[in-house]
Amino acid sequence: xxxxxxxxxxxxxxxAFADLSRCVHCGLCVTACPxxxxxxREAESPRGRLYLARAVSEGRIGLTEAVEAHxxxxxxxxxxxxxxxxxxxxxxxxxxxxxxxxxxxxxxRFARRLRRLxxxxxxARPGVLAAAVAPVRWFAGSRTRRLAVKAGLLRLPSMVGRLxxxxxxxxxxxxxxxxxxxxxxxxSSRAVLFTGCVMGELFGNVHRxxxxxxxxxxxxxxxxxxxxxxxxxxxxxxxxxxxRGLARRNIEALxxxxxxxxxxxxxxxxxxxxxxEQLLAGDREYAVRARAFAARVRDASEFVAELPMKxxxxxxxxxxYQDPCHLAHAQRIREAPRRLLAGIDGCTLVETVASDLCCxxxxxxxxxxxxxxxxxxxxxxxxFHRVRPDAVATxxxxxxxxxxAAVREAGLSARVVHVMELLDEAQARAGG
Amino acid sequence: MTTRRALVDRLASVVGPSNVVHRREDxxxxxxxxxxxxxxxDAVVFPGSTExxxxxxxxxxSLGVAVTPRGAGTGLSGGAVPAxxxxxxxxxxxxxxxxxxxxxxxxxxxxxxxxxxxxxAAAEHGLFYAPDPSSQxxxxxxGNVAENAGGPHCLALGVTxxxxxxxxxxxxxxxxxxxxxxxxETSGYDLRGVFIGSEGTLxxxxxxxxxxLPVPAAVVTLLGVFDSVERASATxxxxxxxxMVPAALEMIDRLCLQAAEAGLQCxxxxxxxxxxxxxxxxxxxxxxxxxxxxxxxxxxxxAREVRTARDPAERELLWKGRKGAIGSLGRLAPNYYILDGxxxxxxxxxxxxxxxxxxxxxxxxxANVFHAGDGNLHPLLLFDDRxxxxxxxxxxxxxxxxxxxxxxxxxxxxxxxxxxxxxxxMPWLYGxxxxxxxxxxxxxxxxxxxxxxxxxxxxxxxxxxxxxxxAAMRAAGPEAYV
Ligand SMILES: Cc1cc2nc3c(=O)[nH]c(=O)nc-3n(C[C@H](O)[C@H](O)[C@H](O)COP(=O)(O)OP(=O)(O)OC[C@H]3O[C@@H](n4cnc5c(N)ncnc54)[C@H](O)[C@@H]3O)c2cc1C
Ligand code: SF4
Ligand code: SF4
Numbered sequence: 001x002x003x004x005x006x007x008x009x010x011x012x013x014x015x016a017f018a019d020l021s022r023c024v025h026c027g028l029c030v031t032a033c034p035x036x037x038x039x040x041r042e043a044e045s046p047r048g049r050l051y052l053a054r055a056v057s058e059g060r061i062g063l064t065e066a067v068e069a070h071x072x073x074x075x076x077x078x079x080x081x082x083x084x085x086x087x088x089x090x091x092x093x094x095x096x097x098x099x100x101x102x103x104x105x106x107x108x109r110f111a112r113r114l115r116r117l118x119x120x121x122x123x124a125r126p127g128v129l130a131a132a133v134a135p136v137r138w139f140a141g142s143r144t145r146r147l148a149v150k151a152g153l154l155r156l157p158s159m160v161g162r163l164x165x166x167x168x169x170x171x172x173x174x175x176x177x178x179x180x181x182x183x184x185x186x187x188s189s190r191a192v193l194f195t196g197c198v199m200g201e202l203f204g205n206v207h208r209x210x211x212x213x214x215x216x217x218x219x220x221x222x223x224x225x226x227x228x229x230x231x232x233x234x235x236x237x238x239x240x241x242x243x244r245g246l247a248r249r250n251i252e253a254l255x256x257x258x259x260x261x262x263x264x265x266x267x268x269x270x271x272x273x274x275x276x277e278q279l280l281a282g283d284r285e286y287a288v289r290a291r292a293f294a295a296r297v298r299d300a301s302e303f304v305a306e307l308p309m310k311x312x313x314x315x316x317x318x319x320x321y322q323d324p325c326h327l328a329h330a331q332r333i334r335e336a337p338r339r340l341l342a343g344i345d346g347c348t349l350v351e352t353v354a355s356d357l358c359c360x361x362x363x364x365x366x367x368x369x370x371x372x373x374x375x376x377x378x379x380x381x382x383x384f385h386r387v388r389p390d391a392v393a394t395x396x397x398x399x400x401x402x403x404x405a406a407v408r409e410a411g412l413s414a415r416v417v418h419v420m421e422l423l424d425e426a427q428a429r430a431g432g
Numbered sequence: 433m434t435t436r437r438a439l440v441d442r443l444a445s446v447v448g449p450s451n452v453v454h455r456r457e458d459x460x461x462x463x464x465x466x467x468x469x470x471x472x473x474d475a476v477v478f479p480g481s482t483e484x485x486x487x488x489x490x491x492x493x494s495l496g497v498a499v500t501p502r503g504a505g506t507g508l509s510g511g512a513v514p515a516x517x518x519x520x521x522x523x524x525x526x527x528x529x530x531x532x533x534x535x536x537x538x539x540x541x542x543x544x545x546x547x548x549x550x551x552x553a554a555a556e557h558g559l560f561y562a563p564d565p566s567s568q569x570x571x572x573x574x575g576n577v578a579e580n581a582g583g584p585h586c587l588a589l590g591v592t593x594x595x596x597x598x599x600x601x602x603x604x605x606x607x608x609x610x611x612x613x614x615x616x617e618t619s620g621y622d623l624r625g626v627f628i629g630s631e632g633t634l635x636x637x638x639x640x641x642x643x644x645l646p647v648p649a650a651v652v653t654l655l656g657v658f659d660s661v662e663r664a665s666a667t668x669x670x671x672x673x674x675x676m677v678p679a680a681l682e683m684i685d686r687l688c689l690q691a692a693e694a695g696l697q698c699x700x701x702x703x704x705x706x707x708x709x710x711x712x713x714x715x716x717x718x719x720x721x722x723x724x725x726x727x728x729x730x731x732x733x734x735a736r737e738v739r740t741a742r743d744p745a746e747r748e749l750l751w752k753g754r755k756g757a758i759g760s761l762g763r764l765a766p767n768y769y770i771l772d773g774x775x776x777x778x779x780x781x782x783x784x785x786x787x788x789x790x791x792x793x794x795x796x797x798x799a800n801v802f803h804a805g806d807g808n809l810h811p812l813l814l815f816d817d818r819x820x821x822x823x824x825x826x827x828x829x830x831x832x833x834x835x836x837x838x839x840x841x842x843x844x845x846x847x848x849x850x851x852x853x854x855x856x857x858m859p860w861l862y863g864x865x866x867x868x869x870x871x872x873x874x875x876x877x878x879x880x881x882x883x884x885x886x887x888x889x890x891x892x893x894x895x896x897x898x899x900x901x902x903a904a905m906r907a908a909g910p911e912a913y914v
Contacts, residue, residue, distance in 0.1 A: 021762075021766035021816075022762045022763065022766070023762060024759060024761065024762040024766075024767065024768060025464055025465075025466060026466055026506065026567070026758060026759040026762075027465075027466055027504055027505055027506040027567065027570045027571075028506075028567060028569060028570055028756065028759050029570075030504060030570050031504075031546050031548075031569050031570045032569075039524070040478070040522075040524025040525055040527060040544060041453075041478070041522075041524055042461040042462060042505065042522075042524075043453075043457075043458055043461045045461075047461075048461035051460065051461050051464070052457065052460065052461065055460055060460070061456060061457055061460065064457055066455050066457040066458060067457045070457075083569075084695075084759070085692070085695045085696055085756030085757070085758075085759035085760035085762075086695060086759050086760055086761070086762025086763055087694070087695050087760075087762070087763055088762065
């Protein structure tokens with residue numbers, strides 16, 4: 001590393017020059033970038049953001065608020081990374097850049113500190129998280145919500161109003177680490193279900209659907225105890241130290257249950273878990289363990305699509321699939337979920353334009369950058385309006401929430417589901 | 433001298449304050465394009481309409497500030513780099529496709545529309561826009577017009593100028609003018625043709641009418657795998673001599689295909705000396721026999737293997753490698769200097785040998801991609817700009833290579849344009865009188881040398897950084913070559 005980091009406030013986590021210099025500014029990535037697509041501006045493009053990082057790295061400019069604003073607008077969707085012929089590890093660079101911004105001693109960072117504090121105390125503490133989410137979950141499925149919407153109480157352009165639009169309508173019971181899942185008779189193998197933080201609290205239904213899909217293939221799912229948040233939200237926010245702590249805890253917890261595959265039904269978590277080796281690169285012992293760990297991690301669609309046993313599934317519906325960024329771009333999985341949906345008897349898979357352009361949810365982004373988030377959501381709403389699906393399927397909780405809002409914006413009544421939920425339902429209908 | 437403040441205020445009064453940027457951090461990302469050139473503008477402005485473009489140009493003229501048009505900044509000759517600072521006029525807000533007329537088979541677009549979107553929008557009518565630069569996902573139609581861009585599929589179908597019917601432009605004087613129209617033939621001087629390829633030195637295209645073609649019924653894509661560039665080149669000559677004009681005929685050398693394979697997993701055998709991509713299209717009855725002939729030609733010239741793409745996905749993968757080949761070189765070195773020489777096809781092998789020789793002399797790694805069918809070569813010299821003296825060495829080696837192309841009876845640019853860095857070489861091809869005439873033509877559109885200055889023509893003052901390239905040129909041979 002040497003003097004590379006000397007213009008950054010946190011030299012040990014400075015973006016590596018070898019990473020930055022891989023960008024030859026060919027520009028092939030710009031139109032894959034949602035924020036460039038919306039703004040048409042170079043500073044809101046991957047190439048622009050990398051160029052600014054390099055300029056800071058070389059001491060040409062300081063870490064000013066103007067620079068930070070361009071980085072802040074980045075969704076960390078990694079669409080740029082997937083199309084870059086030069087292999088610029090954009091995701092890694094941006095995590096390191098965010099770590100610098102968070103460490104910078106300038107003023108006006110109160111909000112960032114607060115965010116970090118909340119994140120640290122929420123996602124890693126199951127009890128606190130459960131207590132915090134409980135009222136939200138209650139509200140999501142309540143009569144109060146329906147009445148409030150009817151009365152127009154939430155039409156205010158407030159944070160509450162925005163949140164309301166995104167909540168699932170029947171969140172179901174949570175599923176947390178250590179919870180029991182129905183026993184599968186004569187199971188032929190076992191798999192760990194990664195429960196996550198918000199996912200487990202608000203999308204317990206999805207986890208259960210995944211477990212049932214696995215069960216029909218003779219696989220016993222296990223919500224192994226001791227696992228915690230994957231750390232993605234913290235890493236994206238630049239809180240690498242904290243993310244590393246979570247990674248170590250997950251590695252330890254899931255090593256205890258053996259070698260079974262780790263099935264993840266939240267694309268963002270899956271991408272993070274698969275990249276633990278990179279996150280822990282500075283820690284020799286854990287980096288090695290992380291590699292063995294990552295080799296076990298599979299996205300639910302990826303895993304199920306490859307199972308030799310085909311379970312009959314039937315469901316008459318027009319379904320559109322929207323790629324979660326961290327599935328399509330970070331994990332490069334595009335075909336598996338489509339194959340599963342197209343394999344459902346009676347299901348018509350309809351494609352929209354730009355199904356792999358970020359929906360604007362992006363973890364906490366929707367709250368921090370409401371205007372860009374809304375602009376991207378509006379594109380999805382317009383796309384849905386054109387193809388008029390019965391259901392919108394995706395594979396990540398944040399996206400699901402954003403699509404709830406987009407569908408409503410489009411004036412449609414389509415339901416928003418996880419691929420596993422739809423598959424589970426279709427299998428159940430086919431008599432499984 | 434106008435102060436920056438006054439300039440920004442004046443521009444803001446035309447396009448609104450949110451459409452002018454002027455902080456250093458915001459300007460920095462407009463100091464470059466796809467090349468290694470750099471120069472920081474004083475302001476960047478995003479006009480939203482033809483009228484705003486015209487008003488911006490007039491404002492800059494009245495303040496005596498240089499104007500440089502910019503599309504997506506993928507250019508490979510420094511065209512969008514504001515050599516004398518001043519104002520960059522970016523087309524990022526003018527990105528609408530205004531019309532697709534399937535009966536007339538044409539489209540009308542604003543200049544900032546990415547090339548590929550024309551084909552995407554025309555697809556529902558079974559039509560497409562033919563010129564397909566490798567950068568087509570990002571580069572704009574306005575930038576294509578300015579550079580008269582080509583692409584792999586331009587071998588049979590022709591380059592940008594063969595597909596643009598008409599233009600609305602704002603001249604360097606700030607006047608709105610229409611050139612050409614909606615049909616192929618217009619009477620009088622072909623000013624449309626003059627503007628296309630003028631590298632943003634005559635004005636800014638604000639509306640572009642392009643011809644659309646029907647998507648061919650059948651397509652076959654072959655990948656010939658060779659042990660050497662020589663064998664692949666001989667195959668190219670044989671295919672063309674056989675009377676066939678494939679839709680595309682592209683060659684990639686070892687270094688380049690290795691980088692592409694590493695970056696894009698496109699299925700190129702990494703131990704090959706060169707691969708040849710041959711695409712044939714048209715009706716089934718013709719394409720089948722042509723593919724057989726092309727395959728035979730490959731094998732007759734020592735191809736180790738000839739693969740045929742089995743489906744559109746496989747075809748796309750083969751093309752992904754070719755289209756990402758240049759960008760993938762970032763895996764090998766932090767910088768590359770890309771050349772764009774054209775030589776008669778028959779001299780390709782000989783010039784290639786010279787290219788390797790020069791690279792060796794200067795201790796540089798060189799990778800090559802070719803639009804082999806047109807004799808258009810793109811040697812890419814790899815280097816690290818942080819190394820003292822590296823840039824000068826690369827420029828000098830580049831000058832020797834360009835010289836070799838000219839001496840072989842070729843040209844200075846196949847498709848990337850002359851731009852900033854290659855303008856010093858113009859006297860190799862043109863005498864003083866020719867250059868003067870070009871200068872006069874430029875003057876007709878207005879400007880007084882302040883419109884995209886220091887580009888295309890070797891005249892003009894105050895282009896400081898030009899110094900090193902002139903030195904490079906002198907090293908490569910006498911100035912007056914013709
Ligand atoms: C990886 C890679 C591969 C490439 N492959 C090819 C290829 O196969 N074939 C090929 O021909 N080129 C290729 N290029 C070069 C480049 O993409 C083309 O020259 C393209 O036409 C530039 O378009 P742009 O929008 O990026 O223009 P810019 O780079 O922004 O500008 C290029 C020039 O056009 C001018 N200009 C831009 N917009 C306008 C306008 N509206 N009116 C007037 N002038 C304007 C600018 O002033 C400048 O002089 C490649 C580039 C890269 C990086
Ligand atoms: S990130 Fe990759 S694709 Fe984008 S400009 Fe840099 S090298 Fe090109
Ligand atoms: S991660 Fe997404 S938003 Fe950020 S630069 Fe890349 S493409 Fe753009």
